[in-house]
Amino acid sequence: MSEQPRGPLSGVRILDLTRVLAGPYCTTLLWELGADVLKIEMPGHGDDTRAFPPFQNGESVYFASINRGKRSLALDLKNEGDRKVFDGLLERADVLVENFRPGTMERLGYGYDAVKEKFPDVIYGAISGFGNTGPYRDLPAYDLIVQSLGGMISINGPEGSGGYRLGISLGDLAAGTFAALAISSALYERRASGQGRFIDIAMLDVQTMLLESALVRQFATGESQKPTGSRHPVITPFDVFQAKDGPIAVACANDHLFNELCDAIGAPALKEDPHYNNLFARYANQPALKIELEKVLAADTVAGWVEKLRPLGIPVAPIHTMADVVNDPQLKARNMFVEVDDAEMGKLKMAGSAFKISGYEQSPTRPPAPNLDEARADVMKELSLPHEEKRERVKQDPKEPLW
């Protein structure tokens, strides 16, 4: 790659054995920080998400968004010839990332110990549901299972409910992000020591680090947090309220903001009321305060209140649908929607990068996700191995999903 460095990890070579979400999300983040990512896929099949809806011109938009910019090489790690290619790639790689079930890489002869023996400087990132140790090690894990066991479901959803899975696959996304962070820090350390590392990231462990106050409260008080709807478990008012024509978010995290809110909505009596005039009182009387505020907020529309309260510095917001999100002026100004021009799929739009780092250009476009095995000729040349013909592109038939 002779172009301008895309980010601080420019020049880092990632050998990417990951599939579906947690692993590919990890390597996408590393790509966005500048790394070169070579995705190794099963010949003829490829990453399962190549068959995930929605589709555009018969190809998966889901796959395209989580694998933009990567290159693809199809290798069967049980095939001797392909293993030679893989060894050549390992020799040149800085990082290997995989998200198979623990034990799979060992069975293929590429567990960490085997890799380390030949390539001691390789940073080996393993992402799995439960990690490489412990009684759950060999259990299958999906995002839903991890959210269930990690307590995430039990604290998410309407008050009085038993909880709901988060609307995003945070089990996968967070594990991928934590893995990228661990890998990046190991790359930093390796510049001094020359040493590779084994990084063992478990989705369930990561969930535990995201429980915020629920976990410490459980340990400190024995009190189990339950779903609290849209409101913050402690801060009040910090909730979604009903205005004349729909819901509006209001977040007043201190007395000063609460007082400003009361004045601005024409309810100055509330700020003097001993039931509401300090944070602990508001917390204790949260249901009554919600009724009082909704009485007043019913007088105007969401748009009306946002227009009135925002310039006063009071934190309010409409509840954006996904259709609103793609039109948000701030996200547009921040280049958060980038365009991909894919030869087969046509134009696509997707999330850009939240990594705004000085000295690196913020491109409004991304290279497309690779066709299966698309990089074969290039990789063979880089490895000075005999050139093989590029394999045929696998077109997915949405009627016959492979997963």
Next chain:
Amino acid sequence: MSEQPRGPLSGVRILDLTRVLAGPYCTTLLWELGADVLKIEMPGHGDDTRAFPPFQNGESVYFASINRGKRSLALDLKNEGDRKVFDGLLERADVLVENFRPGTMERLGYGYDAVKEKFPDVIYGAISGFGNTGPYRDLPAYDLIVQSLGGMISINGPEGSGGYRLGISLGDLAAGTFAALAISSALYERRASGQGRFIDIAMLDVQTMLLESALVRQFATGESQKPTGSRHPVITPFDVFQAKDGPIAVACANDHLFNELCDAIGAPALKEDPHYNNLFARYANQPALKIELEKVLAADTVAGWVEKLRPLGIPVAPIHTMADVVNDPQLKARNMFVEVDDAEMGKLKMAGSAFKISGYEQSPTRPPAPNLDEARADVMKELSLPHEEKRERVKQDPKEPLW
């Protein structure tokens, strides 16, 4: 610090001006990766979360969990003497992290341009609600506001609802994690270039990168994702079902697993039924399939099904409450609950680290969070400045929150 390196960022000095959640979470992750974190707080007041419930012996467990291991120095950046101390710290720092509203650091004379002029090698991480550019730049942002504008609320919660805030402050937590990742990658790059960077992380930008398929679907099809309860928007069955005595999570992401499930629960007819015998059919007939499965699952308890299905490799799980989470054998085996012995608060338990990296010891304990200004004598000595007496510890009165 002469002890064994705690992690790959050992030796990295973080000058930490952050408060509340997004910023302190970022520096906690960096601490867990080995960095030394010096927390700069307002004299007499300190981080607002020192007054966040729950409390143990009058001190905040919330603060304690998000600031374990850090050191604290109280500085007023408007005071000339304190600014000299701060300049001395900047000279020795590798990284500065702050999460004030954009413009605040400039008004204090410590915006990036000013810092860069004197200390060009400092990596400057700025975390804010909307970032340093764009029309929302100066608006106040809290987690709820960012979740509202970012579309997160609109896709979370029971089917048919208007959506609910996620049960965790993911706006803060994710921004802190992404900031840590950007900082770590900039540290890697700096080892080669010697160059500092300005890193501008916006909570709203980060939300956009976590929308998974909802955003690309909106762009590709114009279809706005809505809350889908506990079920996956596409994969079926991937949901929480009612068993005899409560809810159970079942995640069968492919035909193979679905067939195994049908056999194991004694409903082999389902796997042959053309309404359910492939993923697209199951997706189309999801409500009917849920009814069929719940009919069968009603025959046994959650514990009964888990005991039966887990050994068969079928991904099932009970919905853990927070009380279950703290007793989970896998999390215990993974050292995910660490102990802190605080001189004033006594023993505390909190989440450990999901960063399992070879060559670094996994300690079952953490040093406590600092008392306000506790590191003063040490820091003055390190800077060879005249020693001042340690300031008094600020005890928070929960009746009089400072925020």
